[in-house]
Amino acid sequence: MRWFTTYPKMLFLIDGIGALISTFLLAIVLKTFHGFFGVQEEVLNWLSALAFGFSLYSLACFGLLKNHFKPFLATIGIANILYCCLTIALIIFYCPNITFGGVVYFALEISILVLLVIWELTLAQKSYLSN
Numbered sequence: 659m660r661w662f663t664t665y666p667k668m669l670f671l672i673d674g675i676g677a678l679i680s681t682f683l684l685a686i687v688l689k690t691f692h693g694f695f696g697v698q699e700e701v702l703n704w705l706s707a708l709a710f711g712f713s714l715y716s717l718a719c720f721g722l723l724k725n726h727f728k729p730f731l732a733t734i735g736i737a738n739i740l741y742c743c744l745t746i747a748l749i750i751f752y753c754p755n756i757t758f759g760g761v762v763y764f765a766l767e768i769s770i771l772v773l774l775v776i777w778e779l780t781l782a783q784k785s786y787l788s789n
Contacts, residue, residue, distance in 0.1 A: 666727045666781055670720035673734055673774060677713030680767060681706050688763065695760035701748055708741060728782045735778035742768050742775075 684706035688695050692702065712734065719730045745764055749756055756764075 666731065667720055667723065669731060669774070669778055669781065670716045670723070670727075670734070673738070673778070674713045674716035674720055676770065676774065677709045677716060680709040681713060683763075684709060688760075694757060695763060696755045696757035697748075697752065697760050698755070701752065705745065705748075708744075712737060712741070728784075731778045731782035735775045735782060738771050738775045738778070742771050 684702050688697060689699055689702045689706075692699055715737075716734055719727075719734070723730060745768060749761065749764055
């Protein structure tokens with residue numbers, strides 16, 4: 659965490675790359691093997707579109723921002739929380755269809771996102787970052 663306080667922009671890069679990886683996994687891997695994961699292709703399309711949008715936002719912040727990171731870190735942190743909530747809701751809604759592989763994938767994705775959100779929101783609250 660201390661490293662991110664020195665280089666807060668790097669959280670945007672990590673978030674952006676992670677969202678691109680999620681986009682690839684959701685749109686290509688999980689969709690190709692949707693029977694193994696038990697998630698409908700339409701759901702995977704929506705989740706991958708959201709992940710891609712988040713990657714564009716985070717990578718744009720990484721590339722364009724020079725300072726004033728706080729509101730942008732808070733924005734992506736909150737967006738990631740909402741994405742986690744949506745994913746949990748979809749798991750509950752599609753529970754009869756989702757396989758153990760699907761539960762494992764989404765549990766890992768949510769776990770990684772929760773850690774990232776903690777870093778983003780903690781850093782966004784730090785008073786020494788530029789508003």
